[in-house]
Amino acid sequence: xxxxxxxxxxxxxxxxxxxxxxxxxxxxxxxxxxxxxxxxxxxxxxxxxxxxxxxxxxxxxxxxxxxxxxxxxxxxxxxx
Amino acid sequence: xxxxxxxxxxxxxxxxxxxxxxxxxxxxxxxxxxxxxxxxxxxxxxxxxxxxxxxxxxxxxxxxxxxxxxxxxxxxxxxx
Numbered sequence: 001x002x003x004x005x006x007x008x009x010x011x012x013x014x015x016x017x018x019x020x021x022x023x024x025x026x027x028x029x030x031x032x033x034x035x036x037x038x039x040x041x042x043x044x045x046x047x048x049x050x051x052x053x054x055x056x057x058x059x060x061x062x063x064x065x066x067x068x069x070x071x072x073x074x075x076x077x078x079x080x
Numbered sequence: 081x082x083x084x085x086x087x088x089x090x091x092x093x094x095x096x097x098x099x100x101x102x103x104x105x106x107x108x109x110x111x112x113x114x115x116x117x118x119x120x121x122x123x124x125x126x127x128x129x130x131x132x133x134x135x136x137x138x139x140x141x142x143x144x145x146x147x148x149x150x151x152x153x154x155x156x157x158x159x160x
Contacts, residue, residue, distance in 0.1 A: 001115075007122050008122075009122070009124070019123075019125075022123070022145070022146070023125075025145060026141060026145060029141075029144060029145060031127075031137060031140075031141055033127055033128035033129055033137070034125050034126070034127050034137075034141070035081075035125065035126045035127075035128075036124075036125055036126045037123060037124075037125040038123070038124050038125070039121060039122070039123050040121070040122040040123070040124070041119060041120070041121065041122060042087050042088075042089070042119070042120040042121060042122040043099075043102070043117060043118070043119050043120070044089070044116075044117075044118050044120070045099075045103075045114055045115065045116055045117040045118070046114070046115045046116045047111075047113055047114050047115075048113035048114075048115075049113055057111060057113070057114075060111075061106060061109075061111055061114070064109060065102070065105060065106060065109060066102070
């Protein structure tokens with residue numbers, strides 16, 4: 001059954017407040033050489049069907065539920 | 081400057097409640113062929129330093145702040 005990995009990230013032009021907080025926290029721990037921290041979501045799932053159907057379904061799922069296309073980008077990989 | 085991608089996932093033996101909710105929501109939208117949804121975090125960042133130092137720092141950052149090693153696994157990739 002195809003295994004799918006989905007990566008959802010905030011669009012690059014938008015301020016990532018959560019990332020800024022983590023970057024600051026890393027700085028206070030002494031990791032001051034870390035920059036441009038951005039935080040997204042990673043989903044893994046299995047989807048029944050042939051590769052074409054799975055790719056079509058996952059794209060739809062991202063548009064409808066998993067991502068917010070107004071502010072987020074997504075990409076996914078389908079492994080047989 | 082090396083670019084780092086970090087993937088943080090709940091350990092496989094633990095119930096992923098958020099993943100179950102998403103799987104149920106996908107089912108109600110008609111995507112009933114989706115199974116084993118698991119949700120994790122994806123972080124991207126740049127880290128100054130040579131590859132060895134960056135790998136050592138990122139491993140430490142994961143252990144100390146980014147992941148909870150008791151319940152989460154992490155892996156990361158360093159791209160030059």
